[in-house]
Amino acid sequence: MKRVVSLLFLAALAVLLLYVVANMPPMGDPQSPTRTHVVPKYLEDAQEETHAPNVITGIILNYRGYDTMGEVTVIFCALAGVLAVLGREKRGRIYAYADRSRVKSSTIVKTMVRFTVPFIILFSVYTILHGEISPGGGFQGGAIIGASMIIFTTVFGLYESSQRIPQKLRLPLEGSAVLTFFTVGVLGMVGGGNFLTYAWPHIAVSLQPAVVVWLTILVEIGIGLGGAMVFISILFSMIREGEEVAVVP
Amino acid sequence: MGAYRHFPIFMITIPLVGAVLLPFLGYLRQKWVPWAAAIPLVSSTILGSLLMGRMPAGGYLSYHMGNWDPPFGIEIRVDYVGLFLMLIVCGIALLALFFSRLYIFKEVSGGRLTAYYVLFLLLSGAMLGFVATGDIFNLFVFMEILALSSYALVAIAGNRNAVRAAFKYLLMGAPSSIIVLLAIGFLYSATGTLNMADLSARVAESGYTEVLMVAFILFVIGFGVKAALFPLHMWLPDAHSIAPSPISAILSGLLVEVSAFAVLRITFSVFTAGATNLVGGTLDAVSVFAAAAVLYGGIMAILQKDLKMMIAYSTISHVGYIFLGITAFTAEGVAGAMYHMLDHGLAKACLFLCAGSFIYVKGYRRIEDLKGAWRQMPWTCFAFALASISVIGIPPTAGFISKWYLVYGNFSRDRWPYALILLLGSILAAVYCLRVIYYMFFQPGKEGAWETVSKDAPSSMLAPIWILSAGTLFFGLFSSLLIPSLLRAAKFLL
Amino acid sequence: MGPALNIILIALLVITALTATFSRDLLAAVIIFSVYSLIMCLMWQRLQAPDLALTEAAVGAGVTTVLFVVAIFKTRRKEER
C-alpha cells in the first residue's frame, strides 16, 4: 500500500519534472535568461574587480562570499553534529585503537604511502594557493589533504595518524574558515565598506589590487586548513567509535 | 542610518562566530560554557532592539554584502516584519538557553555539553540569517545550517529514541532541501537571477510560466516538509517530543515559524508581484492541506498520552492556521499569520519548557501523571494554563488576537469553510488543553506522586517560562502596538 | 564525438545509479556509487566545469565514499531481507 502510494507520487513527480524540462529554455541558448541577465557583468568585469582570473573563484569568494561563509559554517556544523553524536577520540597515550579498518599492510604499501602522501599534500597546497588562477581553491585543497590523511589512516591505523595530526592541532584550526571569513568581513568594514568588502574604499586606489589579492589568498588558506581539519576530525571520530580499548601504560 | 546599517549582519554572524569560538572555552573551562554561550545571543538581541527603534516605518533596510549592488552581490533585506521575527528568534532562543543551563544535565551527558551549546548557537544564528537574507540561494545555505544543527540537536541525547527520531527527521529533511535546491534551479533558469527583489520583477515578465509554476510547487513541498505542513509532517511528532525540552521549544516555537515565513516570502515577495495566476492553484491546494492539518493535528493531540507528544501534534495544527492565513490572500489574513507566528512561538515554547520543568522535577512525561501537579508546582502549572489559553485562543491572550484576524481574513474573501475550520480547530485545542489543565488542578494526585510541600522548579527555570507566558498575555492586551504595522506591511506585500 | 560521448556517459550514469540502487551488497553499492561520481566528474569536465570536476573527484568520489565505507565497516555489509 505504502509502496504503491510512493510509486504513484514518484510517477507524478517525474511527469511534472519532464513537463518543466520540455518548457525550459533550450540548453545552451545564448538568448536564455540565464545568459543575458547577471552573467555578462561577471564575465566582463570579474577579473578587474576581484583580481582572480578564475571567474568562479571571484564569485565564490568575492561577489557571493557570504554564501561561502555559510558553506564553511555548514561543514563546521556537520563536525559539531558528528562530535555531538559520536564524541571525539580520547586524548593522551593510554588509548590504543584496535580499528578494523586497518588493513594488514605490507612494507611495500607502507613505503608507497609514506612516499606519496607528502606529494599529495604538496599538490593540495598548490591547489589552495593557485585557486584564483587555475581550477581549484581552498575547499578542494582541503578535501585533498583530508583524502591523503584517509589513505594514511587506512594503512597505518588511527593511532599513528592521530599522533601526526593531534587533537591539539586540529581543535584551533577547525573553525579557521569561519573565523577568517569573519575577520576579512570586519576588516572590510574597518576599511570603509560593508561586510566582506575586499577592495577597501578608505585606502588608495593603487593599493587596492594588492589588498584584494592578499585577502583572497588569506581566505583560501583559511578555508583549506579549516576544511582539511574538519574532514580529518569527522573521519577520526567515525573510525574511533566503539573501538577504543584502554591499554595500561 | 550610519553604523546602524551594519547591525543585521552582526546579529547574524556573532552567534555563528561565537559557536566557532565556544569549543576553545569548552577545552579550557567547561563550566563557563553555558554563560559564555549567552553572550552572542544577548548582543544580537541588543543590536536588534536598537535597530528596531531606528527602523523607518514601512521601509526596509538593504545591506549590500561586499559593496556589490544586489543582482550581483548578496543582499540582506530586513523589513519591519523580518526584524520583528528576528527579535522573536533572539528572545526565545535566549530564554531557552537560560532554561538549558540546569535542565540539560537531565538529558545530555557532560561530554556533549560544549557540542550542545555550539549547535544551539549555530541554530539561532542560522535562523536569523534565514529570516534576514534577500538572496534565494543564501536562503538555501542558511536552511542547511538550520537543518543540520537541528538534526544533531534532536539526536544529542544519544539514546535509542533520540537517534531514531533524528534519523527520521533527516530522511525527510534532506530530500526536502534538495527539492528546494531544484526549485531554485528552475527559478534561476527562468529568470537568470537569484536576488529576491530582482526575481519578483523578472518573474512577472518571464515567459516561462510553466517552469515558474512547478518551481513554486517544489518550493511549497520543500519548505512544507521543514514547516511540517500536513501530509509532510511525519517527522515532527517524534522529533519534537524526543528532543531535549529547550530544543523542542526552539524547534516548535521558532523553526516551524521561520520555515512558514520562508513560504510567505517566496509567495509574496517573489511570486505574486504581478503573477498571481501562477500560484493560485497551488495555494488553493495548500489551503485544503492546511485545513486538514488543523483538524488532524487537533484530533491526534487529543488522543496522545504523552505530554510532549500532545504539544507536538498541536504544533501541526497551528502550522495549519499559519498556512490558512497566508493562503487567505488578504491583508488581515497575512497579518494574522504573522501575529500567529509570534504568539504560537511564545506559547509553544512556554508549553515545552513547562513540560521540561515537569521532567526536571519529577521525570513525568505522561499526561496522567500530572494529576494534582499544581500542589507541588503551582508556578509551572499556572504558566502552563496561561500558555494553553493562548493556544486555544481565549480573549485576553495573543492567541485570540491572531485567531480573530485569521478568521476575519478568511471570511472576508468568502472562504467561510476555512474560517469554520479555524473555529473548529479552537474547539479541538480547548479539548486537549483543558484536559491537561483539568488533570493538573482538579484531580487528586496519585498516592506519593507529588510532595505536599511546594518544591517547584528552580527559579532560573521558572523565569524563562514566566517571561514567555507573560509575553502571550502582554501581546494580547497590547496588540495595538504591532497590529497596525503588521497590517501595513501585509498590504505592502499584497 | 560531441553529443555521442555525452549520451554514452549519461547512459553509464543511469546504469551505475540503478546498479547502486538495486545491489544487495552494500559495499558493492558504495563502490558503484563512487564510480557514478567519477563518471559525473567526467561529465562535468565535458560541460566545462573543471572546478567542480576537481571538487567532485575529491569530495564525491573520495571523501564521501570513504565515509560510507567506514560506516559499512561499523555496521553490516549485506542488506537484510
Place this chain on the structure above:
Amino acid sequence: MRLFHNYHYVAAMLLFCIGLYTVIVRRNIIKKLIGLNIMETAVFFFYISLGYMDNGIAPIRVGGAQPGQMVNPIPQALILTGIVVAVSVTALALSLVILLYRQYGTLDVDHLMRQEEDEGEGEKGKGAEG
C-alpha cells in the same frame, strides 16, 4: 522537440527520480543515503547543464579567452557550495547510522519500526530519559 534538445536536463531529472525512488522505497538506510547522494548529484548536474553553452570554454580568463565564449559561472559557483553541503549532510547522517546500528542492531527501516512498535507508547517516554 525541446525534450530531445534538453536531453541533459532529462537525464538529470531521471537520475533525480532514481535517487528519490531509492530514498523512499529501499528499506536499507545506507541505501537511502546513497539515494540521497544520487539525488544531490543529479541536481548539481542539472545546474551545470544549465550553465553550459555550445563550444563554450571554462570561465577562467587566461590566455586571451573571450568572455563571450565562456560558460555560465554562476551555477558552478553555487554548486561548489552545494557539494560541500551534500558531504556535510552525508557525514552527519552516517554518524547517526553508526549509532542507530549500535542501538538497534539493524539497518532495515521495517525492522526499526517494528522495534519501535514493540516498545509501545509507555516505554517510549521512559526510554527518552535515560
